[in-house]
Amino acid sequence: MSEPVPENTTQEEKPTSFSVFYSCMRCGTRVSQSELTRLPEIKCICGFRVFTKVRPPVVKTVKAY
Ligand SMILES: [Zn+2]
Numbered sequence: 001m002s003e004p005v006p007e008n009t010t011q012e013e014k015p016t017s018f019s020v021f022y023s024c025m026r027c028g029t030r031v032s033q034s035e036l037t038r039l040p041e042i043k044c045i046c047g048f049r050v051f052t053k054v055r056p057p058v059v060k061t062v063k064a065y
Pocket residue numbers: 024025026027028029044045046047048
C-alpha cells in the first residue's frame with residue numbers, strides 16, 4: 001500500500017524553537033543544551049563527560065532513483 005504524500009514541506013526546522021539535546025555516551029542520559037550551559041562544566045550525572053548530539057526525530061524522505 002502506498003499512501004499519497006501531502007505536499008506539506010513548507011514547515012522547515014525553525015532555529016528558534018530548535019531544542020538541542022545531548023546524550024551521555026555512557027549512560028544515555030539526555031540533557032538539554034540550555035541545561036548544560038548552566039552547569040559549570042559539561043558533565044553527566046554519572047561523571048562521564050562525553051556527549052553526543054541528539055537530533056529531534058526529523059524524518060527526511062530521500063528519493064532514490
Ligand atoms: Zn552519563
